[in-house]
Amino acid sequence: MMAIYWLKSLLRTAAGPTAAAAAGIALAVALASVLGVFVFSATATMTERAIAHVPVDWQVEIAPGVDSASVESAVAEAAVAQAIRPVMYAKVDGFSAVTGDTEQVTGPGRAIGIGPDYLLTFPDQVTLLSGTADGPVLYSQTAANLHAGVGDTINLARPGLPDAKVTVSGIAAIPNVDSLFQAVGVPAGLAPQSPPDNILILPETMWHSLFEGQRAARPDSVRAQLHIRLDRCRVPNDPVDAFGAVKHMANNLAARLAGRAAIADNLAARLDGVRADALYAKVLFLFLGSPGVVLAALVAIAIAAAGRNRRRREQALLRLRGANIIETLAKPAIEVTVIGSAGALAGVVLAIAVLRLIGISVASMGASTWLGFAGFAGLAVAAAAILLPAARDASNLTVATARLCADARARPLWQRLWLDLALLALAGVIFWRVRATSYEIVLASEGVAQTSVHYEAFLAPVALWLGLGLLWIRLARLALTDGSPLCRRILAVSAGDLAKIVAASLSRQAGRLARGVGLLALATGFAVSTAIFNVTYDGQAHVDAELTNGADVNITGSTAHPAGAQLARIRATPGVAAAEPMMHRYAYVGADLQDLYGIDPRSIGAATTLANAYFDNHDANATLAKLAATRDGILVSQETVQDFQLQPGDTVNLRLQSASDHQYQIVPFTFIGVAREFPTAPKDSFLVANSEYIATATSSNAYEVVLVRATDPAAAAMLKSALPSDPALKVTALGEVRSLISSSLTSVNLAGLTRLELAFGLALVGAAAGLVLGLGFVERSRSYAILKALGASSAQLGAFLRSEAIVVGVAGLVFGTVTGFGVAWMLVTMLAGAFDPPPDTITVPYGYIGVALLGAAAIAAIVVAGFERAHARTDPASLKPE
C-alpha cells in the first residue's frame, strides 16, 4: 500500500527529475552493454577473421616411396580434418610453344595434378582467367612466357621421358603460388624459395597418365602432397589458443606419421603471425574499453545520487513522524525500482538498437548474457547510489542534522589521504617501469608458443585518469571555497555586479560543484583521449600503408620482367606526377639474407615521401645527399650495425647474385648511415644503396619496381590500362594497401571500438554537462523561487544559473581536455607495439574535440535557458520549505 503511495507521489512531484535520472542510467547501461557485446563478438570471431584467407591449412608432403594411402589413413585417424585432397607435383624441364612463326621455350617448371573437387574445397588456390578448368590450365605467367592461349598446344619436356603435348583449356592466376610450391620439411632460414615461373595445372587423371612413368624413371622429380582443411570447430576462438591447438594437432599427426610425411602448417604460421595482433586487440579492449564502462558507472552514480539532500530531508520528516529506518527507506527503494528498472530496460533496448545498427548480432548466449549483466549492473548502481547513502544517513544522522541542506563542509576522506596524488604517483611508477621494457606490453615471439601480456601496465592510464579527475576536484574546490578573488573575477563576466554574492553562494556548494567538475573532466578526458588515440592510430596506419606501398602507386615486376622497362609509358600516363625506378634485389650480409634497394638518391624523393623519421640522423635530405656523394655508400638497419659492430666509413662486403652467371659474388660497400624505415622495405633488416653501383656490380640494370606519385586517385586504374598485359607486373594503389592494413585484427577491433566510444563519449560529455547541471538546478528550485520572489530579474536569476554552468562547464571541459591529452599521450606511448610504425607524436583531432566542447557548452546553455524560463514567473507555493 505504502509502495503505491510513494510511487504515485514520485510520479506526481518528481516525474521530470526521475525521467532524467533514468535517462542517465539508460545511457550508462547502453554504453556498458554495447562495449561488452562488441568485445565479446570481436573476440569470438578473431580466429575466424584471422584465418579466413588461409588457402590450405596443412600441406602434408609424402616421403618418396611411401604409400600415400597409409598417410591419408593416418590423417583420417587423427580425426582433425574436414577435407583431405591429394595433389601431385612433377618437375618439368621446360615448356615450349609455337605461335605464329616463333617458338617460345621456357625454363624448368612444374606440372601439378588435382582432383575434380579440389577447387571446390580450396577455391582460393586458382583463379580462372579464361577458358575452362576441365583440362590443362596454364599459369598466367607461363602463358605470357609462351605467348600461348586457350586452344594452343604446348610441349612438356619431361625428365627421363619423351616430350608430351597438351592442349591448353584455360589460363589461370595462382594467388597463393608461394604457399602452393613451398618447400615442405626444409629447415627455415635457407635461401629464399621462389615459386616456379612456369606451371601447368592438370586434372588428376591426365597428370597420372603423363607422369606416372616419370615417377618410375625419375622418382626424385615427382612428389605427392595431401592438402588438408582442418575441422574449424576444433580451433579455439582466441588466435593465441588457436595457435597452440593447431600446433598440437600438427605434432600429433607428425607422431602418427612417424617420418612418412612432412607437414607444412600454414594455419599455425598464419596464427603465429597474428598472435601479437590478437593480443594487442585484447589489450586495446582493456585499455580503451574499460574506462568507458567505469565512466558510465560514475555518470550513473552521479545522476542517481543527485537527489540525496531531498531524500535526506524526507527521511528526517518520516522519522519525525515515528517511522523506523526500514520504513524511511521505502521511498528511496521505490525510486531505485523506478529509475533503475526504467533506466536498465531503456539502456538494454538502446544497446540492442545500436548493435543492430552496426551489424552485431545479439542472438548469441554471450551477447544476451552481457546485455542482462549490464542491465542488472545499472539497477545495482542505481540501488547503491540511492539506497546506501539513504541507509547511512538514516543510521548516522540525527533528525535535526538530516534536515540541513548545506553542502558537507568536511573534506572527503580521499582528499585528506591525498589519494589523487597517490594515484598520479602510481601512474608515474608503472609508466616508468613499462618504459624500462621498451614498451613491450605484448610479447609473442615468432615461432615460440609462449606469450605474455603485461596487464598490470593497464593500471598506469587508469590511475592517471582517476588521479587527474580527483586532482581537478581538489583544485576546483580550492578555487571555489570562500568566494575566492579568482572565482569572482571569472564570474564578473557572467554575473556582473552580482559576482560577489554569486561567488559566495557557489563557495558554499564547492563540494557538489567540484564533483560536477570532476565528472565532466573525466567524461571529456575519456572522449578526447579516445579521439586522439584513434586519429593517431589511423595516421600511423596511413604511414604504414605509405611505407608498405612505397608511394601512391607501386608497380612491381621481377628481375626478368622489371617494371622499370615501362618507365616511359608510366611517366606518360595521365594522373602521374612523377615516377622513379627502384631496384629490389637480395644480398647476403654474412649468413643473413636481406632485401637490397637500389635508388637514385637525387631523384627518388620526387615519387615517394622520405620522412626524416626514417633515418637515424632524422635528416632525410642530408642522408640522401651523402648517399649520392658516396658511389658505394650503403644504408643499413640498426640491427645490422649492432650485429657487425659497424662504424661509419667501414667496408661492408655483401654477396650479390650476378646476372651474367647467376652466381653470388662479393661486392664491397661503404657504411654511411642507418635507415629505420624505407618505402616498401620489410620491418626487419634491409639495405639501401646507389642503383648505378649495384647495376655495375651485378651486370644488371633491371629496375624491378617503379614508384609513382599520383595527382589523380584513378591513376592506378589508368596505369593498369596503359601497361602491357604482363602477369609479372603488379600495380597496387595506396588505397588497396590501406584497406589491407585496416583489416588487421587490431585495426578492425580498434575501429569498431573507437567508433562506439567516440559516439558514446559525446553523449556522456553531454550527459555530464546537461543532466548533472540540470538535476542540480532542480535540487535548488526553491532557492531560485526565493530569488524571484525577492525581485530578481530574469537576467539576475540567469546570472546565478549561468555562473554555475560556466564554473562547472569551463573548468570541467578545460581540465578534461588536459586529461585527454595526457592519457592519450600515455596510451600511445605504452601501446607503441600496436602501431606500425610507432608515432613520434600524437595527432590531435581538433574537429571532434571542438564538437565535443561546443556540444557540451550548447547543452549547458540550453539547460540554463530552460531553467530561466521555468522560473520566469514566481510561484508562491515553491517558496514553502520541502
Next chain:
Amino acid sequence: MTPADVEVQGLARFFGSGARRVVALEPTTFTIATRERIALLGPSGSGKSTLLNLMAGLDTPSAGVIAWPGIGPREALRPLAVGMIHQFAALIPTLTVAENVSLPLVLAHRPNEDAMREALAAVGLLDFGDRLPDELSGGEAQRVGIARVLAHRPRLLLADEPTGQLDEATGQSIMSVILAHAARNASTLIVATHDAAIARQMEIIWHMNHGRLLDRTRRAAT
C-alpha cells in the same frame, strides 16, 4: 490626493477546475491607503496568505484586477517597493545571514552594509551575520527574514504570521520593531495573523474566513 497603495476590484483566486476547484479567495473589492496599518485576522486556511501573495505581486489573480497606483506597475514592486515577510523563513541556504539580508538591496544594485547591520541589530541578530541558515533555529531564521525586509525599507510591508515561530516575548518585541519601522519609514503595513494580541496593535482589522473578506473594522484611536 495621495493615490492608494493597493486597489483591488473583484479580486479572486481559485486553484484547480471543475469539481476539484478550490476557492482560496472569493471575489473582493477594497482599497488600501498609504500608511494604513491593517491586521488580517482569520483562522488557518482562511485565505490570508493568498491575499497577501496577491497584494505582494507574487501571485496572479484568477479573476478581478489589482493595482498599486501609489507604487507603480507590478514590475516596480520588487525588490525594494514591496517587502514580504513569509510565514516560513524563505532564506537561501547557500548565503550567510548577512548576504540573505543584503540580497534585495544587491538585486536593486544598491548594496548598503549599514542598512543590513541596522536591520540585523533591530532583530537582535547582529552577531549572526556569518552564519548559514542551517545553523539557525526556526525563530532565528524567521527574524532574519524580517531583517531582510526591514533593510530595504519598503513602502508596502506585508507580513504573513511574522511571529509564528517566535516565543511570546520575542514575538512582541519583533512586532514592536516592525511597527516602529513602519512608522519611521511611512510604510503601509498589512499583517496576517491569528493572534488577537497582534491584531489589537493595528488600526484596522479585517476578518477573513473560508476565503472571504468578512468585515473591516477601524479601531478607535487611542
